Amino acid sequence: xxxxxxxxxxxxxxxxxxxxxxxxxxxxxxxxxxxxxxxxxxxxxxxxxxxxxxxxxxxxxxxxxxxxxxxxxxxxxxxxxxxxxxxxxxxxxxxxxxxxxxxxxxxxxxxxxxxxxxxxxxxxxxxxxxxxxxxxxxxxxxxxxxxxxxxxxxxxxxxxxxxxxxxxxxxxxxxxxxxxxxxxxxxxxxxxxxxxxxxxxxxxxxxxxxxxxxxxxxxxxxxxxxxxxxxxxxxxxxxxxxxxxxxxxxxxxxxxxxxxxxxxxxxxxxxxxxxxxxxx
Amino acid sequence: xxxxxxxxxxxxxxxxxxxxxxxxxxxxxxxxxxxxxxxxxxxxxxxxxxxxxxxxxxxxxxxxxxxxxxxxxxxxxxxxxxxxxxxxxxxxxxxxxxxxxxxxxxxxxxxxxxxxxxxxxxxxxxxxxxxxxxxxxxxxxxxxxxxxxxxxxxxxxxxxxxxxxxxxxxxxxxxxxxxxxxxxxxxxxxxxxxxxxxxxxxxxxxxxxxxxxxxxxxxxxxxxxxxxxxxxxxxxxxxxxxxxxxxxxxxxxxxxxxxxxxxxxxxxxxxxxxxxxxxx
Numbered sequence: 007x008x009x010x011x012x013x014x015x016x017x018x019x020x021x022x023x024x025x026x027x028x029x030x031x032x033x034x035x036x037x038x039x040x041x042x043x044x045x046x047x048x049x050x051x052x053x054x055x056x057x058x059x060x061x062x063x064x065x066x067x068x069x070x071x072x073x074x075x076x077x078x079x080x081x082x083x084x085x086x087x088x089x090x091x092x093x094x095x096x097x098x099x100x101x102x103x104x105x106x107x108x109x110x111x112x113x114x115x116x117x118x119x120x121x122x123x124x125x126x127x128x129x130x131x132x133x134x135x136x137x138x139x140x141x142x143x144x145x146x147x148x149x150x151x152x153x154x155x156x157x158x159x160x161x162x163x164x165x166x167x168x169x170x171x172x173x174x175x176x177x178x179x180x181x182x183x184x185x186x187x188x189x190x191x192x193x194x195x196x197x198x199x200x201x202x203x204x205x206x207x208x209x210x211x212x213x214x215x216x217x218x219x220x221x222x223x224x225x226x227x228x229x230x231x232x233x234x235x236x237x238x239x240x241x242x243x244x245x246x247x248x249x250x251x252x253x254x255x256x257x258x259x260x261x262x263x264x265x266x267x268x269x270x271x272x273x274x275x276x277x278x279x280x281x282x283x284x285x286x
Numbered sequence: 287x288x289x290x291x292x293x294x295x296x297x298x299x300x301x302x303x304x305x306x307x308x309x310x311x312x313x314x315x316x317x318x319x320x321x322x323x324x325x326x327x328x329x330x331x332x333x334x335x336x337x338x339x340x341x342x343x344x345x346x347x348x349x350x351x352x353x354x355x356x357x358x359x360x361x362x363x364x365x366x367x368x369x370x371x372x373x374x375x376x377x378x379x380x381x382x383x384x385x386x387x388x389x390x391x392x393x394x395x396x397x398x399x400x401x402x403x404x405x406x407x408x409x410x411x412x413x414x415x416x417x418x419x420x421x422x423x424x425x426x427x428x429x430x431x432x433x434x435x436x437x438x439x440x441x442x443x444x445x446x447x448x449x450x451x452x453x454x455x456x457x458x459x460x461x462x463x464x465x466x467x468x469x470x471x472x473x474x475x476x477x478x479x480x481x482x483x484x485x486x487x488x489x490x491x492x493x494x495x496x497x498x499x500x501x502x503x504x505x506x507x508x509x510x511x512x513x514x515x516x517x518x519x520x521x522x523x524x525x526x527x528x529x530x531x532x533x534x535x536x537x538x539x540x541x542x543x544x545x546x547x548x549x550x551x552x553x554x555x556x557x558x559x560x561x562x563x564x565x566x
Contacts, residue, residue: 019304019307022294024299024300091404092407105555113405117395121370124371124373130372133416134414231395
């Protein structure tokens with residue numbers, strides 16, 4: 007049997023009891039390490055499980071499915087993923103490949119940022135399409151995610167913005183030389199995301215007169231959701247651009263313009279400004 | 287400390303290792319039993335935890351917060367909820383009340399239908415606002431959720447439809463007599479939801495010429511997500527109206543008109559009709 011097991015928000019003990027029992031009985035256990043990050047070193051996980059873990063990077067997950075799935079028709083093999091197994095397209099694809107090979111599979115669900123984001127008090131069912139904010143570089147500054155935030159704002163829905171993660175990215179130099187050298191991992195902060203949003207907002211200024219989103223619009227910055235050192239800050243987009251929430255992972259939510267009184271009351275505990283009657 | 291602990295999808299072993307450790311150390315453990323249902327009898331949970339569980343019905347959760355929170359400044363008290371703690375407004379409200387009383391609290395996240403719905407292969411970030419489909423009766427047939435499905439369809443987003451649950455609903459008779467008698471619990475099936483949707487679709491016919499949703503539109507019916515007897519069926523709305531997926535809980539997804547090839551490929555395994563080039 008092939009098991010795809012969600013680890014939840016990244017602390018070793020966030021795995022479910024069912025998931026842990028399966029990990030202990032498997033012949034091989036892989037950990038997918040590029041669509042998200044663990045909240046602890048791999049060694050801590052190995053100590054907790056009492057068994058070794060094989061790291062699966064992008065190459066192994068996207069091109070080495072055969073290797074991971076090998077033998078899982080007869081024995082038990084697990085692929086661990088941070089969050090819920092269906093959080094990333096890669097894993098859906100992985101299940102299809104198991105099916106092609108007629109390998110039986112089972113999925114063990116867990117919390118992911120897609121539902122744990124409710125911890126800021128904004129109601130989950132009021133979220134519209136989720137967006138991803140990518141790192142910009144000198145020549146590539148995509149902003150199509152802004153249109154989705156705009157659509158959500160126009161229809162009074164919240165937007166969860168997932169922030170870019172760069173893990174095991176080859177350096178430009180190494181690509182040219184044909185041998186693999188990697189950049190240090192980077193995790194976009196709420197400040198970096200807010201800075202990019204401000205650039206977009208200023209560009210759209212003339213067109214939309216800042217009615218959709220402007221530097222005074224509210225946003226919610228979240229760091230390390232579900233961990234003991236979780237932080238949530240509610241501020242204007244302008245202030246978020248200089249807010250330091252510490253280590254990864256970070257996320258941002260752009261709330262709907264009209265919120266339920268209970269949502270406002272919950273957000274207030276994370277804000278320095280008075281949210282009642284706030285309308286930006 | 288007051289703990290709000292998500293039980294995940296309802297099997298006893300879906301609790302996280304962290305959650306289980308906390309349950310074992312608490313003085314009192316309550317189980318919230320009206321916004322969702324467990325996949326097993328309460329006794330099975332008690333046997334697994336090795337301790338008694340107090341049932342918390344709507345009255346106790348919504349009006350008896352004082353009773354549940356009593357003493358949790360000094361000792362450890364847990365409220366268990368199926369899914370993730372922030373899935374229902376009630377629980378957000380509960381945390382605010384703990385804060386008012388200056389009781390420290392901690393939330394243990396878990397999977398909920400809001401992220402586990404990814405098991406059908408539709409990408410989570412492409413879901414728009416979630417809707418709830420309520421039971422209709424002779425005189426009350428609300429259909430405002432249709433407008434949200436419509437908006438999602440127009441903007442090429444999937445819609446998760448949560449189906450009504452009636453637990454511990456007083457009978458009309460008992461309300462008039464002033465003593466509490468309850469109706470047997472009811473859980474809306476995918477067939478019942480599809481039947482109500484068909485009624486709405488037929489009513490809107492003249493106005494919209496069935497361009498948004500019609501009886502040939504695709505829908506995904508899901509039952510007991512995350513359990514060993516999970517079922518997923520992809521069919522037309524018309525066929526879903528006579529599809530029996532067995533016991534609760536059920537959910538329906540109305541997919542976006544345009545889907546990613548990977549989404550189509552994944553859905554195909556649950557369908558009798560050929561999905562490629564399907565466009566309704």
